[in-house]
Amino acid sequence: MKKVILMFTLLLTTITFAQDKNKKANLEVDGVCGMCKERIEKAAIRTKGVKSAVWNVDTHELKLIFDERKTDVNTISKNVAAVGHDTKEIKATEEQYNSVHPCCRYRDEAVQDDHKAEKKDGK
Numbered sequence: 001m002k003k004v005i006l007m008f009t010l011l012l013t014t015i016t017f018a019q020d021k022n023k024k025a026n027l028e029v030d031g032v033c034g035m036c037k038e039r040i041e042k043a044a045i046r047t048k049g050v051k052s053a054v055w056n057v058d059t060h061e062l063k064l065i066f067d068e069r070k071t072d073v074n075t076i077s078k079n080v081a082a083v084g085h086d087t088k089e090i091k092a093t094e095e096q097y098n099s100v101h102p103c104c105r106y107r108d109e110a111v112q113d114d115h116k117a118e119k120k121d122g123k
Contacts, residue, residue, distance in 0.1 A: 019068040019069045021067050021068070021069065022051070022065055022066075022067070023064075023065070023066055023067070024063070024064065024065055025064045025066070026062065027062040027064065027076070027080070027087050028060050028061060028062075029060055029061075029080055029085050029087050030060060030085055030086040030087075030106045030107075031055065031106055032057070032103075032104060032112060032115040033057065033103060033104060033115055034057065035101055035103065035104055036055075036100070036106070037055050039083050039085065039100070039104070040062060040080055040083070041053045041054065041062075042083075043079045043080045043082065043083040043085075044062060044064060044076050044079065047066075047071050047075060048070050048071055049066050049068075049069070049070025049071035050064060050065075050067075050071060050076060051067065052065040052066075053076075062080070073089070074089065077089045077090045081093075081096060082096055083096065083100075084097045084099050084104075085100075085106075
């Protein structure tokens with residue numbers, strides 16, 4: 001009986017501590033430019049436990065490496081939304097969104113069109 005209890009305890013301990021130190025995840029984050037990239041990456045990397053955060057302007061994909069024991073995707077999403085950028089999981093409030101630079105207002109179609117035109121022109 002002692003062996004069964006010991007085995008159960010070891011199994012439970014292993015499952016409890018099996019969190020990944022280098023968990024990888026991708027988030028979709030709205031933004032339109034290099035200033036957005038800097039703001040998004042900074043918000044993610046300032047989250048305790050995030051080791052790497054790289055956002056792609058064209059795909060809107062934020063690639064993350066983080067310590068699962070210290071943070072999770074939801075916490076990172078909250079921190080990104082707090083600086084004004086929507087994720088699929090969490091939307092920035094109007095106040096948070098309005099805090100971004102006017103050229104970064106990704107919800108505004110005119111701003112999106114301006115950035116698309118800049119890309120076509122090679123700027």
